[in-house]
Structure formats: structure tokens, C-alpha cells
Amino acid sequence: MIPSEANAPVLKLQDIHKTFSGITAIENFSLEVYPGEIVALVGDNGAGKSTLIKIISGVYSPTSGTISIEGETVTMSNATMARSHGIEVVYQDLALADQQSVYMNMFLGREPVNGFGLLDRRRMIAETESLVKELDVRIPSAHATIRDLSGGQRQGVAIARATHWASKLILLDEPTAALGVAETAKVEEIVLSLKRRNIGVLIISHSLDQVFRLSDRICVLRRGKQIGVRETAKTDKNEIIAMITGLQPV
Known part of the structure; x- marks a missing residue:
């Protein structure tokens, strides 16, 4: 699914900025995620991906910028508030009992x-x-x-x-990092099934193979800065790697 003016984004981040003790972790980040769309968030370790997930899910408050859910500006002051807006998170440690x-x-x-x-x-x-x-x-x-x-x-x-x-959005932080090939394939099937439920998905993954299998769009972060967003069908691994590493001009 590719976003269009015919449908409104379930999530809109506008000029998100986050600092910790004067150190900038996220700088002027903007992104929209639409119902039934899978957006991949990629970048090296320390790029700011998990920080963004925690901002959306209410763990951190942005230093500045706005978060909108279905066109309504909201304040995510804690995880309970994020859940009340139909947002759920699957962290790497799963948080299972x-x-x-x-x-x-x-x-x-x-x-x-x-x-x-x-x-x-x-x-x-x-x-x-x-x-x-x-x-x-x-x-x-x-x-x-x-x-x-x-x-x-x-x-x-x-x-x-x-x-x-989740009624609107699921955030996935490396959902298959510790899994084998067969188990990874099964989890990817489940992720793809979320599209059919018209739920937006924002997924962090270090596997570009997985990113290209699952996502509709790819957002690249480098050292807290948003380098760009590409439609998955209109880019390739070489371009995404260049954006991640900064070794080639974008």
C-alpha cells in the first residue's frame, strides 16, 4: 500500500526533536504512517530508532515537535496513554511473563x-x-x-x-532478531497479516532482506537525523546502504 491523499495517516510525527542532557538524540524528524501500511525504520546502532519508538509509545516525551493520531494532536506522556490511542509495542525482550x-x-x-x-x-x-x-x-x-x-x-x-x-498502530523493535529462518518466516507472515487488518506497522529491522520483503516504505536514520524516506518498490539495497552509511551521496 502506498499513501495517497484519499486516506489520512494513522500516525504523523512533525519536527520531532529529542535531547538528553543537552545531547541531541533525534533532530527534526517527520514521518507519516498510514492504515494498512508497513514502514521500516533503518539505520546503524545509535541512529535513534529505538528512541523514536519510545517517543511514539509514551516512554519518552519529545523535547519539541508534535505527534498526531488520525489527525488529532496528542501528548504521549506515558505508555498507558499510547495504548489508549490504539498503539501497541513489541519490544526485543517481548515483555512476556x-x-x-x-x-x-x-x-x-x-x-x-x-x-x-x-x-x-x-x-x-x-x-x-x-x-x-x-x-x-x-x-x-x-x-x-x-x-x-x-x-x-x-x-x-x-x-x-x-x-x-492495537486498533491503529503496532510498533515492532527487531521482531525476529533472535529467531531462525523458519521462525522468522512465520513471524513475517503474521506481520503481513496486520496489513489485512488495516493496522499501521512501524518496524525496526537490521535485516535489509526482511525490510524489502515486508515494507511499503523505508525511512533511514543516521546519528539522529532523518536522511530520507523511499518507496520500497522504487529503491534498492545499494541506495539504502548508502543512505545508512553516508559513504555515497544520496
């Missing part, structure tokens, strides 16, 4: 209760089983304990949880 079941992880911190004030386990199990089936996350059952799952299955659960709660 290893000792808990899949269904408990799916509702971690947002557990529903029944009319008696008790955990509505039946509802949690049913919704978990429905979602993992829809996304084709191959786990033994909703009752399985997280620690007993493979890396790919855990990643699938983390993405499924984000999918369950």
Missing part, C-alpha cells in the same frame, strides 16, 4: 472479570484461541506456559497480544 500461560499473557494487566468480580478465564481463553488461530500462531494451546514455547512461538504470542489490543 515466562511463568504464566499464553492466555494470561494475552491479557496481562488488562484481565477481565465476571459478574462475581473473579477473573473471566473462560473469556480470556476463548479470545486467545480465536486470535492465535486467526494469525496462525502455532502453539500447543492457550493454556501452554510461555517458558515451554520456542522463540518463534513466543514472538508470535507477543505480536498476537499487540494485535489483540
Whole structure:
């Protein structure tokens, strides 16, 4: 999907600037992400990619600049506020509770209760089983304990949880960094399925092969500066590498 004037961006960052103790981490960054679009954020270590994700998700507040969700300027003062705007994040460490079941992880911190004030386990199990089936996350059952799952299955659960709660945007920080070839392919299928749900996706990845398989557009960061944005179908790895490294003129 390529953005057009016919649809409004789910996320708009305008002139985002972030400093830490006088050191500039992000400088004048602007980007739009549209519903059903996958935008890849690429750059070397220290480029500012994770800082941007944390700004969007409410972990950090920008020093200056604006964040808009579906045309409304918002203040992301904490992660709870970001979630209230339909934004979910899958970090590299997944933030799963290893000792808990899949269904408990799916509702971690947002557990529903029944009319008696008790955990509505039946509802949690049913919704978990429905979602993992829809996304084709191959786990033994909703009752399985997280620690007993493979890396790919855990990643699938983390993405499924984000999918369950996200209504507008999912942020993915290196979702397949620690996975093998087969598990990576499975997670990529799940990411692509988010397009069909009309959810915007902003993904950080060091793998340019993955970036070109998944993304509609590629945004390049270098030392906190936005170097440029390219439509994936109209660029190639050589141009993106040149933008990342600065070794060739863009």
C-alpha cells in the first residue's frame, strides 16, 4: 500500500526533536504512517530508532515537535496513554511473563472479570484461541506456559497480544532478531497479516532482506537525523546502504 491523499495517516510525527542532557538524540524528524501500511525504520546502532519508538509509545516525551493520531494532536506522556490511542509495542525482550500461560499473557494487566468480580478465564481463553488461530500462531494451546514455547512461538504470542489490543498502530523493535529462518518466516507472515487488518506497522529491522520483503516504505536514520524516506518498490539495497552509511551521496 502506498499513501495517497484519499486516506489520512494513522500516525504523523512533525519536527520531532529529542535531547538528553543537552545531547541531541533525534533532530527534526517527520514521518507519516498510514492504515494498512508497513514502514521500516533503518539505520546503524545509535541512529535513534529505538528512541523514536519510545517517543511514539509514551516512554519518552519529545523535547519539541508534535505527534498526531488520525489527525488529532496528542501528548504521549506515558505508555498507558499510547495504548489508549490504539498503539501497541513489541519490544526485543517481548515483555512476556515466562511463568504464566499464553492466555494470561494475552491479557496481562488488562484481565477481565465476571459478574462475581473473579477473573473471566473462560473469556480470556476463548479470545486467545480465536486470535492465535486467526494469525496462525502455532502453539500447543492457550493454556501452554510461555517458558515451554520456542522463540518463534513466543514472538508470535507477543505480536498476537499487540494485535489483540492495537486498533491503529503496532510498533515492532527487531521482531525476529533472535529467531531462525523458519521462525522468522512465520513471524513475517503474521506481520503481513496486520496489513489485512488495516493496522499501521512501524518496524525496526537490521535485516535489509526482511525490510524489502515486508515494507511499503523505508525511512533511514543516521546519528539522529532523518536522511530520507523511499518507496520500497522504487529503491534498492545499494541506495539504502548508502543512505545508512553516508559513504555515497544520496
